[in-house]
Amino acid sequence: MKNLNDMPAEEFRKYGHELIDWVADYLVEVGNKPALAQINPGDIKSKLPADPPNEPEAFDLIIKDLNEIIIPGMTHWNHPRFNAYFNSSASGPGILAELVSGAFNINGMLWKSCPSATELEEVVLGWLRQMIGLPDNFWGIIYEGGSVSSMHGIAAARENIKDASLRQKGLTGRSDLGRLRLYLTEHSHSSVEKGAVTLGVGLEGIKKIPVDDKFRMIPDELQKAIDEDRKAGWLPFCVVGTVGTTSTTSIDPIPEIAEICEREKLWLHVDAAHAGTAAIVPELKHILNGCERADSFVLNPHKWMFVPIDLSVFYTKKPEILKRAFSLVPEYLKTDEDSEVINYMDYGITLGRRFRSLKLWFVIRYFGVNGIIERIREHIRLGKLFEKFIDESSRFEKLAPVTLSTVCFRALVQDMNASELNNFNRNLMNNVNNTGITFISHTILNGIFTIRFVVSSIRTKEEDVIKVWKILNGVYERMI
Numbered sequence: 001m002k003n004l005n006d007m008p009a010e011e012f013r014k015y016g017h018e019l020i021d022w023v024a025d026y027l028v029e030v031g032n033k034p035a036l037a038q039i040n041p042g043d044i045k046s047k048l049p050a051d052p053p054n055e056p057e058a059f060d061l062i063i064k065d066l067n068e069i070i071i072p073g074m075t076h077w078n079h080p081r082f083n084a085y086f087n088s089s090a091s092g093p094g095i096l097a098e099l100v101s102g103a104f105n106i107n108g109m110l111w112k113s114c115p116s117a118t119e120l121e122e123v124v125l126g127w128l129r130q131m132i133g134l135p136d137n138f139w140g141i142i143y144e145g146g147s148v149s150s151m152h153g154i155a156a157a158r159e160n161i162k163d164a165s166l167r168q169k170g171l172t173g174r175s176d177l178g179r180l181r182l183y184l185t186e187h188s189h190s191s192v193e194k195g196a197v198t199l200g201v202g203l204e205g206i207k208k209i210p211v212d213d214k215f216r217m218i219p220d221e222l223q224k225a226i227d228e229d230r231k232a233g234w235l236p237f238c239v240v241g242t243v244g245t246t247s248t249t250s251i252d253p254i255p256e257i258a259e260i261c262e263r264e265k266l267w268l269h270v271d272a273a274h275a276g277t278a279a280i281v282p283e284l285k286h287i288l289n290g291c292e293r294a295d296s297f298v299l300n301p302h303k304w305m306f307v308p309i310d311l312s313v314f315y316t317k318k319p320e321i322l323k324r325a326f327s328l329v330p331e332y333l334k335t336d337e338d339s340e341v342i343n344y345m346d347y348g349i350t351l352g353r354r355f356r357s358l359k360l361w362f363v364i365r366y367f368g369v370n371g372i373i374e375r376i377r378e379h380i381r382l383g384k385l386f387e388k389f390i391d392e393s394s395r396f397e398k399l400a401p402v403t404l405s406t407v408c409f410r411a412l413v414q415d416m417n418a419s420e421l422n423n424f425n426r427n428l429m430n431n432v433n434n435t436g437i438t439f440i441s442h443t444i445l446n447g448i449f450t451i452r453f454v455v456s457s458i459r460t461k462e463e464d465v466i467k468v469w470k471i472l473n474g475v476y477e478r479m480i
């Protein structure tokens, strides 16, 4: 009789221990590896067989290939000098929770399908809501990412349009409705536009409101756009404000935007995917001023709260609208408890849901709220330290205010015109990244190639910031 069982417990234990050691070593040594993968497209594929193995392979061999084939193609997000984009760093307790979550392998679609998953999600999202200072009329749900969260915010906004019966009648062929209009700025995250495209709003239905010299939405311009659109027969329905834009971490004036949304009866969705976490720090609570007036709000603990990808939190004051947009329960998923419990599948596009709240719970308990506060405070101190280096150097100039720990800057070189300077800075960034010492990224601000340096990793220390500063100057000197 052939053995058709799972991996035997003894073997699981042996390799499990081996892999836990492997992970512990990896996290200690990751800073000695290149932050950005130093390989060419196709390098990894060329080392992997095109066909699957027909017969079992030894687990040792899998670990060997992990080391020899996979590791060289890694851009290490857990590297202490991963300073690109908005870093997502995974902490020990979060990583261990993922292991447990994998073992449970639940599907938390219904309360009944895993009561612990549903109730832990409710409780932990209540904790997080208190930590960032949102009032208790906000109801929360976990989705896989900020993009998906914002899409659900826009879907609720769309469902909220008065007398439109969009759930029932849909959007196509609706000559009785004006065309839907959603407002954001050019600094809003691209995922918001993707969400609007997905939901039939279309790129033409999106209006980008001008920003001020600090890259923040100008409320008067928003009001003006709404007035003009209404006159022209558009149907304004949603405004997306951002706390912590992707390029510069600018913060839209949410109180003024909320004022307009209340007056105009528009849904206000706030995207605080990265920066929202900073509101846990007492002296930074003000960054969420006005968010208590939003209809929905997104924050990604997988960005700056040391929770492994993926875990985004969506809060709304109107869960009944979200439910109206998404609830569709087939007979085989009806349960006796439906009237007493939350069935999270009713509040989103996916049926299956993994046990994500477990890692948020592990992380908050392991570090404590104060431990998280102290770490974020330190990242902001390190961001400001890098800002000071830039400010005090005649080689570089800062290109945006540093609101949290994102520094936007460029190098200056005498006698170069605008386009030469853009090229120089692109090369500077690439050359720095090719050293493997750090990974930094870029954006374009007012036509200027802008280098971004972000501190949000649990592994970044002051010595790392100094090391990046030195390598940046070293590469600059070589290029000049």
Ligand SMILES: *Cc1c(COP(=O)(O)O)cnc(C)c1O
Pocket (backbone or CB within 6 Å): 086, 144, 145, 146, 147, 148, 189, 191, 242, 244, 245, 246, 271, 272, 273, 274, 275, 300, 303, 312
């Ligand atoms: C990262 C980010 C997103 C996208 O989040 P994902 O989880 O990657 O989908 C959206 N908005 C802002 C402001 C972000 O920083």
